[in-house]
Amino acid sequence: MSCSLQEKERKGIINPIFTCQPAGAQFVGIGIKDCIPLVHGGQGCCMFVRLLFAQHFNENFDIASSSVHESTAVFGGLSQAEEAVITMIGRYPHLRILPIITTCSTETIGDDVDGLVLKLEKRIKKEFPDREVILVPVHTPSYTGSQISGYDNAINDIVTKVAKKGKKNNKINVFTGWVNPGDVKEVKHIFEEMQIEGNFLMDTESFDAPTMPGKDSFAHGSTTVEDLEDSANAKASVVLCKYEGGKAAKTLETKFKVPAVIDSMPIGIKNTDKFLMNLTKLTDRKVPESLAIERGKAIDAIADLAHMFFADKKVAIYGDPDLVLALAEFCIECEMKPVLLLLGDDNKGYAKDTRIEELKNKVDFDMEIITNADLWDLESRIKNKEVELDLIMGHSKGRYVAIDNEIPMVRVGFPTFDRAGLYRNPVIGYNGAIYLAETIANALFSHMEYKHEREWVLNVW
Ligand code: SF4
Structure with missing residues (x-):
């Protein structure tokens, strides 16, 4: 035995079990309100991932592509990415955050996306003086890791860039990982029963979107830029999936002294018991009847x-x-x-x-x-x-x-x-x-x- x-x-x-790193980064991006992730690579790198999201959730999600072609392999693709960002800001007045997600091709040709972000930040100030759009370079070459590490890297890059020291609050950050809307709803229910305020990163409950009169035909998550900023001021972080959010929780611990609790996913009786015990220790709340x-x-x-x-x-x-x-x-x-x-x-x-x-x-x-x-x-x-x-x-x-x-x-x-x-x-x-x-x-x-x-x-x- x-x-x-x-x-x-x-x-x-x-017959792979996973897809590549950019998929995980795209899942993180669609979890944020007023965000459209830009995939810097060939169109397929976002088209097939969007298709999987649509198949799984029966919803559409906005994801953009810089749509690089053969000439990029010779001349580089930064100009396409730059053009894409400027077009998106012009076209979408609600856009507040834009992760630029690299792929195998653009990492291999060595596109300097970090340098591009610095250049674009200056250009946005000049061309869109009344707009504040946060650009986050996310490095997800697909020849290493998987959708799991892509998720972990992307949420870490976003939290690293956006979290800001401010007034301490009593919230618990919840790094949800790649789970279903039903799971996010369930964790919210546990928090409500225990009277704990959560800051959900990412809040994907809204991926289960209702059809309403005048309904937007695109679904998106509910985590705001303010939630991301405020993650630095939380009482603690709990991580549902160690490999999808653990790194970001550790970053908040190191940078802002927000303690991170990284335990088993609360599935089953024993692991849910552990989850509740962790919450009681972090908050002094009791488990209710x-x-x-x-x-x-x-x-x-x-x-x-x-x-x-x-x-x-x-x-x-x-x-x-x-x-x-x-x-x-x-x-x-x-x-x-x-x-x-x-x-x-x-x-x-x-x-x-x-x-x-x-x-x-x-x-x-x-x-x-x-x-x-x-x-x-x-x-x-x-x-x-x-x-x-x-x-x-x-x-x-x-x-x-x-x-x-x-x-x-x-x-x-x-x-x-x-x-x-x-x-x-x-x-x-x-x-x-x-x-x-x-x-x-x-x-x-x-x-x-x-x-x-x-x-x-x-x-x-
Ligand atoms: S393996 Fe490379 S080319 Fe294929 S979808 Fe992933 S990033 Fe794009």
Whole structure:
């Protein structure tokens, strides 16, 4: 019985789990109000990412491209980026912040985006004297890292540039990471119950946008420039996803003495308990009865299902590292065996991740954690009978592995485009634990029915 962490041996990637760094930076950008991220690269670097956002959220998002072409490889693309920024400021009077996100091509040709920002700041003062637009260079070459590090770098670059020392406040910064609107809503609900004021970076609850008379056809996040400035004056920061926001929280700690609490993603009972305990320590607030009742309901829901349907079920999980590790802990809480965890990048920090150390010390079954993994790792292990699975958990890009091998699947993470409205449901908190337990159960139940495997049990439990 062991838990091993190893990098995929094969060279190359077949059916990637992640996309590249600029995608993470674009997700950060669309979370800010009065912001349009500018991707400095070929149009595809933003077009395909926008498409994923639209598929996942069923909303449109404004993202611009400097649209570099062949001549850029020879002459550089700074003039296109400069032109793009000036055009955007002229065209969008509401624009207050504009991250300039580099890509593999513009990093390789060596475009000096930091120098361009200095030049543009002078030009904006002259040409738009009544406007204040913050330009943030974000370096996200795609041949290193992934969408995860792209998110982490972008939010760090933005906070580093915008956060400003001012009057201390009682707020807790919440670095949400790449989560769903339902998760942001759930954390806000916990804060409300505990009467804690949060500063949400980024507040993406509004990605679940209502259709209203005269509705803007583009969705955007609700974090304002003022929220970003004020992050320097918060009481503390809590980070939901260590690898997507941890760096920015550390920057605020070092620069402005805002303590950072970077713990497990609050998925499942134990991790949500830890999250609430951290909040009580930071704020002196007590956990109210209402949350104790929610906890009780979650335990009740899990107890109804775990021993009878989940026990010893073997699970493979892939996707964002924070999500995968927290889901693995949730599966263990529910008596399942997460035997295969696939992390889609080669972050060397995984080897020192205390959550992986904990898993190594506690699992009483064989568990493999593969870094730099792809969906072929999952598929080939199934086909070669190296692993037998009862359930797959991950985003929609792995759906054919589940379909072709007739394994039930729970869609979770980003993107999930082959099931309706998943972005609305939380996986975080006690309510998230109920949602996860019941979604897993329903996936298993449907499979039992289609395969005629003990489906009669569902008549009598
Ligand atoms: S890999 Fe490079 S070219 Fe492709 S989308 Fe990412 S940044 Fe753009």
